[in-house]
Amino acid sequence: xxxxxxxxxxxxxxQQTIVGETIIDIEAPWEKALNPDDAYDSVVGKTIQSVSxxxxxxxxxxxxxxxVVHLRMTGKLTPVFPEKYITVILxxxxxxALYFQDMRKxxxxxxxxxxxxxxxxxxxxxxxxxxxxxVFMQMLRTKxxxxxxxxLDQTFLAGLGNIYxxxxxxxxGIQPESSASAVPKQNxxxxxxxxxxxxxxxxxxxxxxxxxxxxxxxxxxxxxxxxRVYGRKDQPCVMCDTxxxxxxxxxxxxxxxxxxxxxxx
DNA sequence: CGGCCATCCTGCACGC
DNA sequence: TGCGTGCAGGATGGCC
Numbered sequence: 030x031x032x033x034x035x036x037x038x039x040x041x042x043x044q045q046t047i048v049g050e051t052i053i054d055i056e057a058p059w060e061k062a063l064n065p066d067d068a069y070d071s072v073v074g075k076t077i078q079s080v081s082x083x084x085x086x087x088x089x090x091x092x093x094x095x096x097v098v099h100l101r102m103t104g105k106l107t108p109v110f111p112e113k114y115i116t117v118i119l120x121x122x123x124x125x126a127l128y129f130q131d132m133r134k135x136x137x138x139x140x141x142x143x144x145x146x147x148x149x150x151x152x153x154x155x156x157x158x159x160x161x162x163x164v165f166m167q168m169l170r171t172k173x174x175x176x177x178x179x180x181l182d183q184t185f186l187a188g189l190g191n192i193y194x195x196x197x198x199x200x201x202g203i204q205p206e207s208s209a210s211a212v213p214k215q216n217x218x219x220x221x222x223x224x225x226x227x228x229x230x231x232x233x234x235x236x237x238x239x240x241x242x243x244x245x246x247x248x249x250x251x252x253x254x255x256x257r258v259y260g261r262k263d264q265p266c267v268m269c270d271t272x273x274x275x276x277x278x279x280x281x282x283x284x285x286x287x288x289x290x291x292x293x294x
Numbered sequence: 295c296g297g298c299c300a301t302c303c304t305g306c307a308c309g310c
Numbered sequence: 311t312g313c314g315t316g317c318a319g320g321a322t323g324g325c326c
Contacts, residue, residue: 061302085320099321100320101321103304103305103319131303132304132305133303133304133305134303134304135302135303135304135319135320135321137321173296174296174297175297178296181320183321190319190320191319191320279297279298280298280319281320282317
């Protein structure tokens with residue numbers, strides 16, 4: 030599934046392939062992904078100015094307004110015709126096209142006159158210079174919420190997904206059910222560092238993941254191998270050999286080591 | 295405010 | 311062998 034680093038790589042690819050293209054037609058075989066009636070007049074005839082990312086959203090800027098895309102779990106944007114699961118097609122004057130392929134059909138593409146309307150609610154970018162340790166400590170101080178659902182909340186911090194949160198909490202020694210405001214400073218320091226290092230490492234490993242994607246659906250790669258708790262239920266902890274536990278928390282599969290991670294409350 | 299639930303979809307891994 | 315069941319997941323919106 031596309032995670033933040035994969036979205037980042039998709040954006041970099043699109044910057045090379047679709048900027049300058051003029052959209053001459055839209056097809057939406059799956060209208061829930063994009064309502065062509067709403068978007069057609071605003072999009073057709075427009076030229077793509079730039080492509081950027083905010084959290085896991087892809088922003089395709091036009092002369093006026095933008096197409097904002099969220100891939101969710103199985104969405105892909107590709108110039109190569111996919112045989113199955115096409116939800117939206119943008120046709121370009123050059124003869125090229127951009128295909129939105131999405132097996133589970135959760136992904137969405139929306140035209141908006143001002144992307145800020147759709148993205149304004151998002152919290153800070155975890156890899157931005159603004160997201161300092163001091164800022165993070167301030168953010169957590171007043172939150173009585175459970176730490177894992179809080180980290181998944183895009184209005185609190187933008188871009189983390191289920192896998193990264195489990196991994197970051199493991200690296201920081203924090204049990205996922207801990208109360209955010211009760212986490213000691215020392216572990217907040219480790220968590221802040223873990224979030225940034227794990228995301229950075231994933232961006233580095235991303236090439237491999239994307240390569241696997243383009244070859245098919247093989248998800249095994251260096252990224253998968255780097256996971257230390259996610260998907261490792263009942264397997265020995267890499268640090269202490271205690272079996273990894275899996276629970277349900279906020280409707281999410283949640284993995285942790287009961288020995289290495291302390292429940293602060 | 296915070297937590298929990300359903301919803302959207304499909305493929306796949308189960309168990310019998 | 312084949313069928314049914316349940317699970318996975320990001321984000322939203324509703325409810326208590």
